[in-house]
Amino acid sequence: MSEQAGTINKKITLSRSLKQFISTLSGLVVLLVIFGIGNRNFITTGNLLNVAVQTTPILLIAIGQTYVLISGGIDLSIGSNIALAGVMTAILMKAGVPVPIAIVAGIMAVAIVGIANGALVSFGKLPPFIVTLGTMTAVRGITLTITKGIPISGLPDGFNNIGISKTLGIPNPIYIMIIFAIIFGFILSKTKTGRYTYALGSNAEAARLSGVNSNFSLIKVYMFSAMLAGIAGLVMAARIISAPPTAGMGYELDAVAASVIGGASTMGGEGTIAGTVIGAFIISVLRNGLNLMGISPFIQQIVIGVVIVAAVFFDKIKHNN
Amino acid sequence: MDNYLVELTGISKSFPGVKALDNVNLTLKPGEVVGLLGENGAGKSTLMKVLSGVIQKDEGSIKIKGQEVNFSSPKEAEGAGIAIIHQELNLCRHLTVAENIFLTREQTKFGILSERKSNSKAKEILDSLNLDIKPSDIVGSLQVSKQQMVEISKALSIDSDIIIMDEPTSALTEKEIDELFRIIKHLKAQNKGIIYISHRLEELVHIVDRVTILRDGQYITTMDYKPELLPQVITHMVGREIKDKFPKVHCDIGEEVFSVKNLSTPNGVKAVNFSVKQGEIVAFAGLMGAGRSELVRAIFGADKKTSGETYLKGEAITIKSPRDAIRHGIYCVPEDRKKDGLCIKMSVKHNITLPNLDMTATLDVINKQKESNLCAKIIGKLGIRTPSQEQLVKNLSGGNQQKIVVGKWLARDAKVIFFDEPTRGIDVAAKIEIYNLMNQLKEQGIAVIYVSSELPEVLGLSDRVLVMCNGSLKADLKTEETNQEEVLFYATQYEATEVS
Numbered sequence: 083m084s085e086q087a088g089t090i091n092k093k094i095t096l097s098r099s100l101k102q103f104i105s106t107l108s109g110l111v112v113l114l115v116i117f118g119i120g121n122r123n124f125i126t127t128g129n130l131l132n133v134a135v136q137t138t139p140i141l142l143i144a145i146g147q148t149y150v151l152i153s154g155g156i157d158l159s160i161g162s163n164i165a166l167a168g169v170m171t172a173i174l175m176k177a178g179v180p181v182p183i184a185i186v187a188g189i190m191a192v193a194i195v196g197i198a199n200g201a202l203v204s205f206g207k208l209p210p211f212i213v214t215l216g217t218m219t220a221v222r223g224i225t226l227t228i229t230k231g232i233p234i235s236g237l238p239d240g241f242n243n244i245g246i247s248k249t250l251g252i253p254n255p256i257y258i259m260i261i262f263a264i265i266f267g268f269i270l271s272k273t274k275t276g277r278y279t280y281a282l283g284s285n286a287e288a289a290r291l292s293g294v295n296s297n298f299s300l301i302k303v304y305m306f307s308a309m310l311a312g313i314a315g316l317v318m319a320a321r322i323i324s325a326p327p328t329a330g331m332g333y334e335l336d337a338v339a340a341s342v343i344g345g346a347s348t349m350g351g352e353g354t355i356a357g358t359v360i361g362a363f364i365i366s367v368l369r370n371g372l373n374l375m376g377i378s379p380f381i382q383q384i385v386i387g388v389v390i391v392a393a394v395f396f397d398k399i400k401h402n403n
Numbered sequence: 404m405d406n407y408l409v410e411l412t413g414i415s416k417s418f419p420g421v422k423a424l425d426n427v428n429l430t431l432k433p434g435e436v437v438g439l440l441g442e443n444g445a446g447k448s449t450l451m452k453v454l455s456g457v458i459q460k461d462e463g464s465i466k467i468k469g470q471e472v473n474f475s476s477p478k479e480a481e482g483a484g485i486a487i488i489h490q491e492l493n494l495c496r497h498l499t500v501a502e503n504i505f506l507t508r509e510q511t512k513f514g515i516l517s518e519r520k521s522n523s524k525a526k527e528i529l530d531s532l533n534l535d536i537k538p539s540d541i542v543g544s545l546q547v548s549k550q551q552m553v554e555i556s557k558a559l560s561i562d563s564d565i566i567i568m569d570e571p572t573s574a575l576t577e578k579e580i581d582e583l584f585r586i587i588k589h590l591k592a593q594n595k596g597i598i599y600i601s602h603r604l605e606e607l608v609h610i611v612d613r614v615t616i617l618r619d620g621q622y623i624t625t626m627d628y629k630p631e632l633l634p635q636v637i638t639h640m641v642g643r644e645i646k647d648k649f650p651k652v653h654c655d656i657g658e659e660v661f662s663v664k665n666l667s668t669p670n671g672v673k674a675v676n677f678s679v680k681q682g683e684i685v686a687f688a689g690l691m692g693a694g695r696s697e698l699v700r701a702i703f704g705a706d707k708k709t710s711g712e713t714y715l716k717g718e719a720i721t722i723k724s725p726r727d728a729i730r731h732g733i734y735c736v737p738e739d740r741k742k743d744g745l746c747i748k749m750s751v752k753h754n755i756t757l758p759n760l761d762m763t764a765t766l767d768v769i770n771k772q773k774e775s776n777l778c779a780k781i782i783g784k785l786g787i788r789t790p791s792q793e794q795l796v797k798n799l800s801g802g803n804q805q806k807i808v809v810g811k812w813l814a815r816d817a818k819v820i821f822f823d824e825p826t827r828g829i830d831v832a833a834k835i836e837i838y839n840l841m842n843q844l845k846e847q848g849i850a851v852i853y854v855s856s857e858l859p860e861v862l863g864l865s866d867r868v869l870v871m872c873n874g875s876l877k878a879d880l881k882t883e884e885t886n887q888e889e890v891l892f893y894a895t896q897y898e899a900t901e902v903s
Contacts, residue, residue, distance in 0.1 A: 281757055
């Protein structure tokens, strides 16, 4: 009996999460076809690798944002964390600290911001929007203060290779993106940490009454988001061989966009990393494709705005049926 | 004398699977207060929803001031002069009193909102009721009783002459209740008709002229109300025979398993002491707002307590959060399953295993096989009817949802389980399954503590009944030596609800 139930289950799970994934994926495929027809330079190895590299920071921060959205919150401090991690690491490297240690220190710095976010949301019972709006502003201020507003450039080659060099013909950021997508996809779907994230976003009180340590779980979620933003910041700094204090402004909303296009709900409890991967690619394919077609960045913004709302709208219609 | 304001005759209403109202009658004259009485689920609210146009009757006739009517919306009922004041007040907390009173009927001058006009009109109404409320007060800053007065003023501002009050005193202090009764008498003098729903039987004497009693959707009787008739009213309310609906199991009573000493909470539980022995089901009875759920939540660590000690098998334990309670083998099936019990967007499996992931995971990684085995075991044990483990909980029936809330604790070693209103809103078959389960747990030596507002159920199932009223424990009764009248008597022992 129970075995039979088990096999039926599997089919249903697959179909449910797959349906969402397939519809987002088919959206991406349609875009690739349109741009491929529209411009012969679009479907080339060089350009597609370029798209993937451009997707890296968006995807990294979108993974973090997806965790936060699933838990029922939002993280607006992502863009500021991008800058803080880059600047911290850059300053330490310029001071002669070995590259790996500087990297770890930069990520630790933003992890502290994430822990503060999580603690204020869980123990402080403050709305995530307000808390992260506050840290977004304050962290940007810290970054501007320690750099006096001037980008830190002239970073060591050992660091820049992260962003610029290739391994086996593929740019390094792409590896970073793949590794973190797999790790955080695994955590979300296969571990207690991931399950509690869904439970908190679905019904925080029911989760607490079931014995979930909600404070600890929330802190973890915001820490993940901050650390992923930090890693994205390092990749970005390595790409341009400079750490500007203004890096990542407005990126937190790209992260929300990628997450919701990929099926995450701003009401909590819903979302997958696979969906977010597609969502992030849809955004960067749109930008790249429209660029190649010579469409102005102003118009691009209109298109991306429409896509965000349309994606959620169609998802809603599907849900209602 | 047939100048009735309201004349309901032979009203019937069915919902899928339930006959909520069966041939019910009710009349209301001008200048009269009619008490509508019955236990939870007797059909009082359904009847009032029919009268106020929220739902439509299947059969019967509704006459308002002699005119046959058939409301298709609350708006139409409002137009006919019917106002309903709900237990949960429907006011915009951030707006002023005047803004609330005239919501959707804003007072304007040259098409522009006129605060002055609206305030002065509101003041007229407030003054006519002798109320100490300013039109410019923000509603959220007023006491609950004052807010209720604003609702009443709103009803008067649309010339309602039929006012329905649903449990108006449940959130009020004694002084506030005096104030409400004063207003009700005032309305009577103005020839308004009032339908008054309340569980607090002894307060009826101060205001009610007649009572109409419903039970299980059936019309029982209407009688003139006199204080000496109270026992008769109670008998009419609970009148049904307790059939063998409650499979009672007798166990030998053993050692004390669990006890609570001097527990108080900030939300009204006052110095409660009780203990549970092996082989007993102990029920908490009382009316809504008696503090039973508050007590259970505080013991379980879900809410704060101001004082109190907890003992498990004689040893003092500290419970500061649900996690502490769970660690000691103390579990709770909360009162409101949708709000506190279930992650509604998640699957059957993920809900059942949520508190049990420690048993299915190593180093944070969940073992899929162990998880679905655990889930299959619980589904089988409780006979949860679901097409699959992956089915979303929101697609299941109330009874099956409730089994999931119960089931998530059954994979663990239990010492004490609290059931807070475990059978609310589920069908009879599922109820009996829950009863049987509670009996099984009792036979296993688990202390079963159970809160229910359904008296027959309490008397049918429990070994001991603890009766609460207004946050205090009023009686500790052996079930076999008590009856509904006695329990209801203790459940209404409010401290001095004297009204002059």
